[in-house]
Amino acid sequence: MFKNFTRSLITVVITCCSLTGCNVFNSLRMMQINDNVEPVMTAEGRISLESKYEGEKPYIYATVNGEKLLFLLDTGARFLILMDTPNVKKLNLPRGFDLALSGWGEDGNSQAYQTDIARIDLGGVYFDDMKAALIPVSQTHYYLREDEAIYDGVIGHDMMRHFTWEFDASKNAIYLSQQPYSPSPDATRLQMSSLFNKISVDGSLTFNDSVTVNEPFVIDTGSRHYVKLSTAYITSNEIEMSSARVRAADFGLSGKVEHDRVTLPSLSLGDIEIDNVKVNLIPSDDEDDWWVLGNALMNQFKTVIDYNNDAFYLEPQAPFVTDYNLLGLELRKIRSGDFVVRYVFPNLPASEANIEVGDIVTHIDGVTATSVSLSEYNDITSIKGEHRICILRDNACFDIAGKEIPGYSSVQ
Template sequence: MFKNVKLKLMCLMAACASLNGCNVLNSLRMMQINDNVEPVFTEHSRFALDAEYEGEKPYIYATVNGEKLLFLLDTGARFLILMDTPKVQQLNLPRGFDLALRGWGGEGSSQAYQTDIARIDLGGVYFDDMKAAVIPVSKTHYYLREDEAIYDGVIGHDMMRHFTWEFDANNNAIYLSQQPYKPSDNATRLEMSSFLNKISVDGELTFNDSVTVNEPFVIDTGSRHYVKLSTAYVESNDIDISSHRVRAADFGLSGKVEHDRVTLPQLSLGDIDLKNVKVNLIPGDDEDDWWVLGNALMNQFKTVIDYQNDAFYLEPQAPFVTDYNLLGLELRKVRSGEFVVRYVFPHLPTSNTDIKAGDIVTLIDGAPTTSISLSEYNDIASIEGEHLICISRDDACYKIKSEEIPGYSVVK
């Protein structure tokens, strides 16, 4: 997976070095800027964080310069990031060098800048003199509206690499430890590799009866999906996928990326075999890109990332299940507590209504959306049957009947 990364990195740095104030080179600089900052423990060596899960993603509360903020824990992020939410703006952080940050999507980089943080405290361990990136959310491609920024920042590799992290979504718990993990008897241990502030484990993905491939998969706790894979690998190797394809979209720092979602027969991680796994086929020119494991998969286990011992553990908690958005309606929370429509899947039931991106959803099945979490909505969208969706525009309501999709949500 990483066989071409060093060459690409050298070419990128050579190109940027010739430009005055190259934002991309500054982004590479951020990857090492906190290398000498060490954590200071004020509690026991293992303790529970103030945590919550929303829409499959893990969040924790931490204080920055004394202000309590909500952070996404994201192993896919290379360094600490703050959004310019109202709480972050109140901190009046200094502006340092400019950055250009990329992520999913094809609309270009999001502009950002470096800043200095006196202290970030996770509630039992803190860091002093950290450097972070600040992303002006009103200018990033990730958001349609500024008030979609319901969390204040992202804790990435430069902080997470110091600890062992225990993710237990079923019990809404996250533990941090400075000690090696002691697994239970039913835990599967996978060797974990780290390169360019990303972590990965080997997995075996079955495409059809004759094609099974072993590759490193990046562990991405910032992704709400099951598996992401580059279309370039499928196309370059002329791999047949028999699954029905559903057109969908995802959003990252580089904007919207439309893609196909399919169901593949099996993914094996060590001695764990997962049947009928949903895979997002992300457009790309490099077949090594986008081999990613996300939280929809990992949250069905107790997942442990032990950075100090290069170990990744999965402890089964229940039978593995793949959920599907049968409504074909992609929603995000805004600060009012309501949902904004980000995408309507073509050819799925919602596409037959007048609901469109940017609409505010006020009621779902008679319940105000302010009382429905994103996780609860995802469950609703996966249930076959009739649903009532109401939007603020013209106070319109639509009865939408969702059905199972043969060859996709239902596989023989």
């Protein structure tokens, strides 16, 4: 029912825009522009994709018009996206109609637009005559510097909806098939819903001894976090939380979003209960925004998304572990393999060192930054004790002691 409603609504909006000359809603047009494009299978059964996980996020390699590119697999993205990386620029893709989405066109020459792709091949399956959005991301506030763009695009709902996807971060593996998933006996199956090209499952989040809320949570493989939640829900319902709050930041195409991070008592997904779940409270005026499950949570399991059967599976693999950034230093990879400092958490140990946003980190605990993955760095920051961070500016090094944060990383 929701799928038919969504398609009808989009059709009405597009029709109205075509009559009025409006192109703001071209982004809604993109949500159904590839509806008639079907995958062509060149391999049988379950396909092992060339994949990697970086900073909790899942990536695969695919060729676009013969050029090998790296794509983020993002269930939160509604359609195929390319970015203005050097590899994409080589393709000289045509410019179609403009897209105005969430600030993408607000920074002068950062206007996103539709483009045409002759073929995108994932290895074992390909799509012909796809439409994609091309975003000059390097010209937006999403990146601090142009060489932060280390992947080339995003594969979203319009391609992912055709398949069953298996994500196994413990084995650095991603599989694709067109067959229903056969779960192991210890797998938890959740019914999956789809609305406006996003998928969700029901869950129960406990805020305190007297407040537990049942809500649908959006499944977002493009998020590196555990759980995201709107501040509007907390405020409107006057919910009290005992957790300490840590000020942090996340980055979208329109810039930095500072927010609080807390630890809540539990999250239940079917038969699975996760105690002391880490939650990002994102500023918003809408209570329904940001009920999101991210990869830091899903990667603790073997996660399966079976689009054709509206099924979501979580298979336990090991005890659930939560990473906390005890140093207070948010880093991102750049193409050289070094890290750039994106944010220094106030009131955490790194704020007392002479490290600034934009500094290039060259060594971590005596190891060259080029030899440390973002995932490994995130693990390091959760380890108590002293860590040595060296930066390019003045060839300076700093000893920063990671300490437990009572009521947040250490819960009574």
